[in-house]
Amino acid sequence: MATVMASIIEKPNVNVLIILGNSLTTTKKTVDSKGNITYSGFTWDLWKEIEQSLKEKYNFLVHYTPEKTTNYNLYVNDVANGKYDMVIGSFFNTKWRESKIDFTTPILIDANAILHEYNTTLWKDMQTVVFKTGRLILYLLILGIIFGTLLYIVDPQRIKTFPQFKKNKYLFYLRSVVTGIATMFGEMGFLVENPSLNIQGIILIVFIMTIAFIYIMFIQAEITTVLLNESKNKITNDTIGYKKFLGWSSDPVPQKLKRYGANFDLQDNISMDKMIDKYLSNTNTYRGIAVPYCFGHKYLKNYPDLTLSTGFGNEPSSFVISQNRRELKEDINAIIIDLKTKLKLQQMCHSYFGDIEDIPICSLT
Numbered sequence: 001m002a003t004v005m006a007s008i009i010e011k012p013n014v015n016v017l018i019i020l021g022n023s024l025t026t027t028k029k030t031v032d033s034k035g036n037i038t039y040s041g042f043t044w045d046l047w048k049e050i051e052q053s054l055k056e057k058y059n060f061l062v063h064y065t066p067e068k069t070t071n072y073n074l075y076v077n078d079v080a081n082g083k084y085d086m087v088i089g090s091f092f093n094t095k096w097r098e099s100k101i102d103f104t105t106p107i108l109i110d111a112n113a114i115l116h117e118y119n120t121t122l123w124k125d126m127q128t129v130v131f132k133t134g135r136l137i138l139y140l141l142i143l144g145i146i147f148g149t150l151l152y153i154v155d156p157q158r159i160k161t162f163p164q165f166k167k168n169k170y171l172f173y174l175r176s177v178v179t180g181i182a183t184m185f186g187e188m189g190f191l192v193e194n195p196s197l198n199i200q201g202i203i204l205i206v207f208i209m210t211i212a213f214i215y216i217m218f219i220q221a222e223i224t225t226v227l228l229n230e231s232k233n234k235i236t237n238d239t240i241g242y243k244k245f246l247g248w249s250s251d252p253v254p255q256k257l258k259r260y261g262a263n264f265d266l267q268d269n270i271s272m273d274k275m276i277d278k279y280l281s282n283t284n285t286y287r288g289i290a291v292p293y294c295f296g297h298k299y300l301k302n303y304p305d306l307t308l309s310t311g312f313g314n315e316p317s318s319f320v321i322s323q324n325r326r327e328l329k330e331d332i333n334a335i336i337i338d339l340k341t342k343l344k345l346q347q348m349c350h351s352y353f354g355d356i357e358d359i360p361i362c363s364l365t
Helices: 002-010 042-054 072-080 095-100 122-154 156-161 169-184 189-193 199-232 252-260 272-280 293-297 326-341 344-353
Strands: 013-018 028-031 037-040 059-064 086-092 108-117 244-248 263-267 286-292 306-309 314-321
Touching: 013 042, 013 072, 037 042, 042 086, 042 326, 042 344, 072 086, 072 095, 072 314, 086 108, 108 252, 108 272, 108 293, 122 156, 122 169, 122 199, 156 169, 169 189, 169 199, 189 199, 244 252, 244 272, 252 263, 252 286, 272 286, 286 293, 293 306, 314 326, 326 344
Parallel strands: 013 059, 013 086, 244 263, 244 286
Antiparallel strands: 028 037, 086 314, 108 286, 108 306, 108 314
């Protein structure tokens, strides 16, 4: 018994802070009807793997944050000042943070993102398609005129099918042009039903049909791409410098987005739900909220009119640890790397982020 007590006393204490919240990168606290508390989440599961592996070497003293807190820089300062030895949460690397604390090896890939309102209608989608594919439609008309002219020149015997045009070849030329344009729009009946059956005419008809088929498929693909891009990525780095965005002064994402020309009204001591309410109440002033993608993703279910725009850079995310606990950092990194090597970290990640396709969250191996 004395030996066991001595081993417990000799183990160094490690003060661990667990960040509670409802996002995918925080620990979720659940209380059942009997008052029993359970914790869950990707960062929690990873922490339990670390705790289990190192429980014989360290005496972990676990603390929890208030729920729905967003000031991660405050936790960085708490670690730098010795209040805690490490924090279990998803932290982006910044120069300021790097000067105060250490980061573990990355645990997932997150992204700089903008949470914003996206309401679309059929009429808006049609306007978008016409605006962004108008040049392709113009080319289609030009090709139709060119092919109609070639049809008139190469197969002049087609006029026998239209005796009413024998005395007016200009009208027959217009009919040929209309046939060319209709073919480019997918209506090939005029083209194939009235040939003179000479060799050069048949070759031209096959050529025109081939070009028309390929071009129609290409335009359809472009329209699909336009609509998908509009729904997923309404705000881009080319259009970001219009109106202000909301964000937290302690969050690195606004600093990252400023590189693209974004303007911010930075907030302190405000929850995510209140931030969203402020944005939705002032959409004439604000264009969206800057957030880490994984942090904002869960709110899409509660706010179906919101979407997340990405394309502003992916970011490795890590736990933070005191610069004075080098051996602890090495031990934790060894466990995380071992979990990566065995693909267990990836499996844990997919269990929480498996339905996310916009960024490679679980790509670390």
